[in-house]
Amino acid sequence: xxxxxxxxxxxxxxxxxxxxxxxxxxxxxxxxxxxxxxxxxxxxxxxxxxxxxxxxxxxxxxxxxxxxxxxxxxxxxxxxxxxxxxxxxxxxxxxxxxxxxxxxxxxxxxxxx
Amino acid sequence: xxxxxxxxxxxxxxxxxxxxxxxxxxxxxxxxxxxxxxxxxxxxxxxxxxxxxxxxxxxxxxxxxxxxxxxxxxxxxxxxxxxxxxxxxxxxxxxxxxxxxxxxxxxxxxxxxxxxxxxxxxxxxxxxxxxxxxxxxxxxxxxxxxxxxxxxxxxxxxxxxxxxxxxxxxxxxxxxxxxxxxxxxxxxxxxxxxxxxxxxxxxxxxxxxxxxxxxxxxxxxxxxxxxxxxxxxxxxxxxxxxxxxxxxxxxxxxxxxxxxxxxxxxxxxxxxxxxxxxxxxxxxxxxxxxxxxxxx
Numbered sequence: 001x002x003x004x005x006x007x008x009x010x011x012x013x014x015x016x017x018x019x020x021x022x023x024x025x026x027x028x029x030x031x032x033x034x035x036x037x038x039x040x041x042x043x044x045x046x047x048x049x050x051x052x053x054x055x056x057x058x059x060x061x062x063x064x065x066x067x068x069x070x071x072x073x074x075x076x077x078x079x080x081x082x083x084x085x086x087x088x089x090x091x092x093x094x095x096x097x098x099x100x101x102x103x104x105x106x107x108x109x110x111x112x113x
Numbered sequence: 114x115x116x117x118x119x120x121x122x123x124x125x126x127x128x129x130x131x132x133x134x135x136x137x138x139x140x141x142x143x144x145x146x147x148x149x150x151x152x153x154x155x156x157x158x159x160x161x162x163x164x165x166x167x168x169x170x171x172x173x174x175x176x177x178x179x180x181x182x183x184x185x186x187x188x189x190x191x192x193x194x195x196x197x198x199x200x201x202x203x204x205x206x207x208x209x210x211x212x213x214x215x216x217x218x219x220x221x222x223x224x225x226x227x228x229x230x231x232x233x234x235x236x237x238x239x240x241x242x243x244x245x246x247x248x249x250x251x252x253x254x255x256x257x258x259x260x261x262x263x264x265x266x267x268x269x270x271x272x273x274x275x276x277x278x279x280x281x282x283x284x285x286x287x288x289x290x291x292x293x294x295x296x297x298x299x300x301x302x303x304x305x306x307x308x309x310x311x312x313x314x315x316x317x318x319x320x321x322x323x324x325x326x327x328x329x330x331x332x333x334x335x336x337x338x339x340x341x342x343x344x345x346x347x348x349x350x351x352x353x354x355x356x357x358x359x360x361x362x363x364x365x366x367x368x369x370x371x372x373x374x375x376x377x378x379x380x381x382x383x384x385x386x387x388x389x390x391x392x393x394x395x396x397x398x399x400x401x402x403x404x405x406x407x408x409x
Contacts (some may be wrong), residue, residue, distance in 0.1 A: 022266060023265075098263045
């Protein structure tokens with residue numbers, strides 16, 4: 001399984017959403033996502049309101065998210081909210097709490113009620 | 114004498130005790146700050162259960178509201194459930210009645226004018242007040258995302274506030290409360306100057322006092338502030354910063370304005386009527402009339 005297509009679709013959804021582009025206009029971050037069960041690293045970059053996704057190691061990420069590939073896929077495809085695996089300890093986050101909250105809010109604005 | 118205690122997640126530096134008279138009955142009110150420690154708060158509520166007439170939940174909302182829907186904050190529910198005999202209230206029953214009427218009163222007496230622009234630092238914890246401003250035609254910016262989550266995105270309409278609330282709140286209320294709102298000494302941290310522009314552009318600054326204190330610029334020339342949970346010192350300080358008027362949504366008693374949770378707990382203690390009951394709005398009206406007479 002490869003999470004990259006899911007991340008690319010997530011980025012596309014963010015970029016098509018005018019409100020999210022406005023919210024993220026001043027949010028420049030590099031987010032590292034580690035699929036712990038397969039030891040594969042992906043990344044998301046936010047710059048000037050636009051999100052891009054890729055695969056491979058990154059230097060000096062602002063936020064590091066670690067989870068199994070299944071969970072990463074579920075979170076970034078909207079199947080579950082980040083809150084559920086985070087509260088259960090299945091999704092580990094290293095970085096600033098504001099950045100985690102923003103990711104939560106982005107996923108909810110794409111897939112929320 | 115009835116006795117109510119407000120167990121607050123806020124700092125213990127603002128603890129106080131006073132006697133108030135409400136609906137002709139004396140009530141001893143006490144606020145005890147838990148410095149952000151949820152477990153300590155839960156144990157305090159458990160200890161007070163059956164010992165006092167009502168318990169207020171301070172520094173935390175139990176319910177956030179978007180339109181007709183209430184969303185219950187998980188951590189607050191755990192706190193409320195620590196008491197089985199004594200009613201535990203969070204002030205939302207006053208926010209939905211009293212705070213709406215306060216804004217209407219000040220519109221009626223011409224201090225708040227619909228031509229004014231309003232910054233509501235947070236609206237989903239005071240939906241009644243926000244809705245009243247919107248419905249009277251004020252230009253309102255809601256800062257829930259700005260001040261709660263540091264996302265520089267002002268919410269500009271009631272429809273958008275409701276839409277965002279319905280999308281975000283069902284999940285946000287499951288988060289640890291400390292991620293949603295500053296607790297303990299985080300309430301009195303250094304000022305944050307990132308969002309001064311919103312304060313400078315507004316004629317009226319309304320909502321949570323801790324958000325206002327932390328984010329407002331030093332000078333607030335001619336601004337009207339609508340808030341509560343202030344001390345005499347807080348009000349003096351804000352007036353010295355150029356504020357035209359501070360409207361507190363709960364009355365000044367013994368030098369301070371008590372949190373809505375304290376006033377609500379006092380009303381529940383005196384009447385035995387809970388905010389969910391049909392008679393609640395009438396009780397609140399009566400209490401307002403009595404307290405207004407005393408303030409004159």
